[in-house]
Amino acid sequence: MTATSLHRQPLAETPFHPRTSALNRLHNWGAWAGYRTAGCYGDTVMEHTAIRNAASLYDITPMIKYRITGPDAAAYLDRLTVRNVSNLAEKAVHYTAWTDDAGQMMDDGTLFRLGPQDFRLCCQERHLPWLRDSAWGFDVVIADETESVAALALQGPTSAAVLRACGFDIDGLKPFRMAEFAFAETNLLISRTGFTGDLGYELWIPPAQALALWDHLMMQGAPFGLMPVGSDAVMLARTEAGFLTANLDFIPAQQALREDRSRSPLELGLGWMVDWNKGPFTGRRALLAERETGGRWALVGLDIPGNVSAEGAILYHRKTAEAGFITAACWSPTLKRNLALAQVQARHADCRDLWVEIYALRELQYVKLMLPVRATPRPFFAPERRRATPPPAF
Amino acid sequence: MPMPSCDVLVIGGGLNGLACATRLAQTGRKVTLVEAEPETGGATRALPDLAKGVKAPALAHLLWHLDPRVEKAMTLDRHGLAWAARDIATTVLSPLGPLTVTGAQTSGPDAMAWNRLYSRLTRMAERLEPFRRMAPPRLGGGNDWLALARHALGLRLLGAREFRDLLRLVLINAHDVATDELTDPRLRALLCFDATLGAWASPRNPNTLILWLDRLAGQVAGRKQSLSLPKGGLPALAAAMTAAARAAGVTIRTGARVARIDIAADRADGVTLQTGEMLSARIVVSAIGPKPTLLNLVGARHLDAGLVTRLRHQKARGATAKLHLALSAAPDFGTDLRARLLIAPDEQAVDLAFNPVKYGETPAAPVMELLLSSAFEPGHAPEGQHVLSANVQFAPHAPKDAFSAKTSLLAAAMAQLERAAPGIGALVTASDFLMPQDIEARFGMAGGSWHHGDLSVEQMLFLRPLPELSRYATPVAGLWLTGAGTHPGGLSGAAGWNAAEAIERAGA
Structure with a gap:
């Protein structure tokens, strides 16, 4: 197999594949970063229900994982990303983003500080050339460890109970912190992180012990309603939480073909994470200029009347002038609200007199709806249990 | 933060740095120029100690361009600039016999x-x-x-x-x-x-x-297309410009090598010398080349990653080696030595001399430009003796084996000379040979490129050195670029003058 024929090969299997494939009744697979990943095991509604009412297991091995080590690792990441990495404590995680020189979003992701000079950066897209280029002048080593770390997301109100039942004492583990546990003669890393906005954890383990971990979790989790879930249910949950996804809610600048498609973190509502005082970082000068003059776009959360999801819909000011578009939408089973993430032109950031044009399919026939939208704060769904330490029993 | 010791600090005392410093001083700014070497002049400074009594230019040996604005405003004639020769002829040495060309004038079948x-x-x-x-x-x-x-x-x-x-x-x-x-x-x-x-x-x-x-x-000095040699060679031009800069009020410090450009709150506020001494200034102008300035003196962490990558990839490939020879007597090239001599028999020879360089190798028959400054006026070498400087093309900037490349190109160049002037080898009393990487080490020019970065169409005008740096300003407030690496390249002083104008227009 050569690099040029790689794209013709069947999708790679994650270390959990022997289990996930056996459980995937629908054989519903999708591609995620070159891996075969379950879209739905049997019933998305049930899987989403497990995320919000019990516990769910989602194979996140395909997530791109970079290991960044060396004496300059913190300085390097301070230069690469918009947040303050020097302030990130050991065994802590933060959500972050990085931009190109023009201050345009390349990706967002989570940064794990495993040690003083040891980090893991998890993200949606591949960035090795950019990470390597950015490393010039810094004493760091950057390795893609996507294939050498198997990972599971254990999410839902009973997820802490599942871990306790497995023998992992996570009572003291706060959100965005991590801890190591001995398991199957290796180190299991558990971080209190996730993509559902709920109480939840992510578990990181060498591929050789992946199946043992899966079996242990499924066995101990059964009484707590633990259920494997596919991407469809997870994407529904992330929309409820109001989280962004690269290539769905923004086009990574390095992939944008059209000059006006890229967005800055400020335009995506991520200005809160930009540390203006930490010193230079890539894109800082451009973002400073944008802060002065104002961006072109604003990311907003929307409440929409009715129960027809507004996916892909266009937003109009006074029902006539195009003012933006929906990037993610769902009728939320948890909140019983019709929610959406949208990009609107900056001058319409308050969403006053904005209307969404929805084509509702009703028995083979599309009906055009023009509905008023209302700005609503994100995250849409943020239950107390998400933050409570120790986590409640459920 | 102490009071800045000067308004403008110019790094690099080559002709562009001197021109830039002078213009900024003439418009009322307090200017300090720091030069790493013991002498100003950059590529035009004198080569030290080739042999007793032999004065050779360190790198540049002829003048094609001297910006008329610089010449006029610096009143270089009043600071000692005079001409040993103007409208210097070029003689192409060839088995067909030498052909002399002066501007549009020549002889032979193609004269018209x-x-x-x-x-x-x-x-x-x-x-x-x-x-x-x-x-x-x-x-x-x-x-x-x-x-x-x-x-x-x-x-x-x-x-x-x-x-x-x-x-x-x-x-x-x-x-x-x-x-x-x-x-x-x-x-x-x-x-x-x-x-x-x-x-x-x-x-x-x-x-x-x-x-x-x-x-x-x-x-040069009011004459177009006039290949010129200052009295005393190019080091004399550097001396005149240095005197003019001093007269305009520029403080010149030689032997002051900058270790880093100091940056506070994303603004250049001076430099730190290798001795540890700090010099503060409102504005720093660097004439030593975009690459060493930004990559070494500023450092990657003060710059956006994309810019650093583009700058690293900017082409800087010197392909010209420099040969200096002290000669005990006049060599016999079969022609008047008061000319620029070319060893290049035909157009193919030039092309063939370049081919091996593409593969990091050296040509067997390099093409060469020779100048015997001692033939034009006394003072360059002891009476009866001569000094020859040659541009030897082409030389690989990144040879596979640096030592053998240097040895073989030097041997090839000497063989070319011997063919053109039989017996010249026996006249050599001292020699100095610089490959592009030696030029980089001695003059700080990235890749040994005369222009601090290839002067090629894709790196000209608004692409020089990079689009975002093409107006002499840098992303670091208060830090400006000039020198051959910026538009229009070369050592005419134009880049220095343009940069000073840009700084004035910015009200800095």
């Missing part, structure tokens, strides 16, 4: 054709010349539209036929023009040699004729 070609290209070059004396136009706007319109109109006023001809020729390769228009291999060689002198290019590479047009756009 050469005259017509030279005049035609000179007319074009003169219309391009004004672009040298301004900050490059910018696609993003913010241009001096009036000047641009004037210069563009000047081009159009060549007339439809000649304007069309210019468009045909501007990106063509020198070799095609030489073979289309000339039959005499010596003239073809001359055209091909001068179009690739100091470049990393074969005359068959596209975009080489424009480099010759750039040379033809030159003027």
